[in-house]
Amino acid sequence: MQTAMLLHPKVGGDQRAMPTDREKSFHEPVMPDEVCGFLSPCLSSGTVVDATVGGGGHTRHLIEHSAARASGTTRILGVDIDHEALTHAHRILQGSACRVVLADSNEDAASEAMVCRVASSVILVHSSYVDMESVVDRLGLRPVTGVLFDFGVSLHQLTTPGRGFGHDVVGDADMRFDPRSSCPPAWELLQRATESEVADWLRRYGDEPNSRRIARRLCRERGRIRTTEDIVRVVAASVPVSRLRRSLARVFLALRIAVNRELDTVRKGLAVALRLLEQRGRLVAISYHSGEDSLVKSALRDGARAGRLQLLTRKPMRPAFAEVQRNPRARSARLRAAEVRA
Ligand SMILES: C[S@@+](CC[C@H](N)C(=O)[O-])C[C@H]1O[C@@H](n2cnc3c(N)ncnc32)[C@H](O)[C@@H]1O
Incomplete structure (x- = not known):
């Protein structure tokens, strides 16, 4: 049987972007080289949706990767349900090779989307990934050639008092990814x-x-x-x-x-992403919980059985030992990827 590593496109060591201190303090992206290896081929032909953009770590790696490959116009839609994460991503991504816009309103988003079609851009939108199809259509960002899910919680969310995610951080036991929601x-x-x-x-x-x-x-x-x-x-x-x-x-x-009704949301998000992707479009999902991973596994397996998907990872990829040493929070990560058949 082919292993995940054999199917995984290699990423040149010289293209590796080291996390900045600011990025590390918010959230260090997990398996960034593997994510770039799968998604950077998708950047030149359409929009890549970072469906859980968080602190913008994976998006930053993708931008740097595409700049290093001189791969034409880069269009990334970054979606997150947490306003604080989007504000941070906006700051972190300034100075990158792309225009970066935090679209606070539909008008901002629509005008940025016009520019997005001709210049390399990242557009950050507050939304649940369950609703990303309507965001893409409202902004005219089809074709979608890649979708990244990095499930779970960011380090910033875990360590911020009042968010309630960490048992060793005193504050209200809130635990909502979107503290402004009515849930x-x-x-x-x-x-x-x-x-x-x-x-x-x-x-x-x-x-x-x-x-x-x-x-x-x-x-x-x-x-x-x-x-x-x-x-x-x-x-x-x-x-x-x-x-x-x-x-x-x-x-x-x-x-x-x-x-956060997370497992239900993950199931719906995966279905939306698979519907949204163009032929040869790629889905990459990183899970940290067995419940998430089994939803990803069955969505990809069902797609493969139906002849719509080609699995790019037969077994989940795990972070390298060196990454876990550097970032112990990566240890439970499992990455799966698939491509929509032409
Ligand atoms: C592990 S973090 C992502 C970190 C990011 N990849 C980075 O490199 O900084 C997961 C993110 O998913 C977001 N999230 C959770 N549920 C979501 C949903 N339904 N829609 C969009 N984002 C969601 C969280 O707010 C959090 O910022």
Whole structure:
């Protein structure tokens, strides 16, 4: 059987862009060379959508890669549901080889899209990737020749007080990727959920062995839960000290997935991306959770069985040892890629 590495286009070592300190402090992009290897051939013939643009790390690598290859006009649509991420991406990408516009309104986006068709540009739009097809059509950015998903949470989100993603960062237990959305934050969701729903999230999304015990206590004390510290206190009272850190990581992961309905969103996003891609267009997805990866795996496998997709990775690619040493957060990453058949 062919391995992922054999199918993976090689990236020249001299083209490797080192992360800047600013980029590292926001989020260091995972497997950037592999992403560029798959997506840079798509840059010269249409729009590449960075569907989870975050701090703009992958987009920056793609721009540098395409500049190094002198591959003509580069058009990247960067989408994220988090305004803070888009603002950061806008800052980080200034000074790159492209025009970079943060489209705060439909008018901004439409006028930038006109320029985008003739000059190398990155257009950043606040949207869920589930709605990226309507963004692409509104801005006239077809053909779409590549889509990148880098699921999960950015380092910035994880470490910012008040976002609620990190169990060791004190603040409101919010956990929404889009804090301006009307969806309930984690602490409010916990007020409404039944004990069996909470236990189910902890078991299914977090693989937490003490799911029932923690859920029972979370529900019993729900009236007093508002901050990350409140959740930490409940978990600490439910599991032995030796297991506390791992349980905290699992409980926070599970609640984040539940708050953002992540698996449902991932499934829908993949379907939209596969519909949007032109012939020979490529989809690249990096997952950090087994639930995400199995959705990616089955979407690509079903596409391949239907004769629409050619798998570019038969097995998920994992980050190189050196990358994990440099960026331990990359260790759980799994990258899968496929191309739409001509
Ligand atoms: C791991 S980060 C991406 C980091 C990015 N690749 C980089 O290099 O900086 C994941 C991003 O996905 C975003 N996200 C989560 N759900 C989303 C959705 N439904 N639509 C668009 N973006 C989403 C998060 O806000 C976060 O910024």
